[in-house]
Amino acid sequence: MLARQRQELILDEVRSTGGARVSDLVERLGVSDMTVRRDIETLAARGLVTRVHGGATAVGSSVEEPGFAAKSALRTAAKQAIATAAARLIEPGASVALSAGTTTHAVASALLGVAGLTVVTNSVRVAEVLWAGDTTVVLTGGERTPSDALVGPVATAALADLHVDWLVMGVHGMDAEAGFTTPNLAEAQANRALVASARRVAVVADNSKWGVVGLSTIAALHEVDVVVSDDGLDPAARTVLDERCGRLVLA
Template identity: 55%
Template sequence: MSDNAQLLAEQRRALILDEVRRRGGVRVNELTRQLNVSDMTIRRDLDALARAGSVEKVHGGAVRIEAARTHEPGFEAKSSLELSAKEAIAREAARLVAPGAAIALSGGTTTYALARELTHVDRLTVVTNSVRVSDVFEQAQRAGGPAATVVLTGGVRTPSDALVGPVADRAIRSLRFDLLFLGTHGISPEAGLSTPNLAEAETDRAFIASARRTVLVADHTKWGTVGLSTFADLSEVGIWVTDSGLPAADAETARELIGEVLLA
């Protein structure tokens, strides 16, 4: 890197850090517009700031260190992030589902995208703790699509529109399914899968315990993000379906820990 390029990077990162300290957090798409650089440039800047311990990466951006592990965006806020990546992941993950399968979908915007892809598959039994996912299948059936048996767990609603807590956990632990399609707030080689919501972490553990195989569906921005509560080691994941934005070195690290990584 040239001296000029290094200076520009340092200037950008100083500006980003100032924004984080002033506002409490920043989003990648906002920074690309403000600084007139690419998405990947901003992500590299955030990676550098995170390695230096100056910020903590969260989905779609970064926040102050003290706020990071408990920051949970709502469903609407998350649904607009990495939209094309989520749709590509959903198409790839849907290929793993055969007609007549018993599957589970956790709450989240990527599993919501997957649900829309699965409305064309016959005779599915779907266990979910997401009202949004349940609505997708109900609306598809009203429009004349294939009938699916949907089991909605019940529970207490989170900001990301997942149903969690003891009611959800008991319902999930009483069932068994072939495949679990699981979203996550963060993915880390050290911390595994994590979420800012303690109750959601326990419900996700129940999902994993009841699944014959777990398929993680999460875009590349989740890599390196750590929430308050770890709910699974990466070794508990059978397949990670992500998008092509994941750097090659990170994909190789993930394969060593997970085994199979599919890039949509």
């Protein structure tokens, strides 16, 4: 297949679905990872797609994601309250998975007061907090995203055979139809592996996340056992989450 033909197929996929992963394109086109990345670079240079970590999206898609440092300065009081409430869900001696993100980073600090935990995480920043205590920490490998998540084949392979009591997961957005989402395709894949590893799933997200829809869905609302948010959450959002998630906790 000629390069132009490959690029037309990639462009068709992005336009029809909103985005495409490099790994999926490699399988579909029967070419190397490097070839697909070059094709995406060519399309991005022509302004036809937006190149993102792990793939490509349609131009103008909701893929912007602030870095960890920028997000750390936002809604700090709400994040601390949410973290304290989330930590109360975790029993001493439990096994817990923590996704990357600034809210889960706050949860990690709150969990230092819970004895005998084993924590699995794909975040170096989360691991650094927990290493300061007596928690047993399992850190996946992988490539780093703007939100400091470790993602990719190494991360998902590390999570494949693990089983934890709880997953505490941060999200970019939550919506009645789209569910819990992220703008990063590779991070969505890692987070879905985290969801699959957990007996119970708690999402931690402040009220600003409601109505925000990222590029890729991690989980539907009914797949989550607990949502921990703050008391600024819109009444209509409270009703939806009460009805469709296992439990809503407002910090």
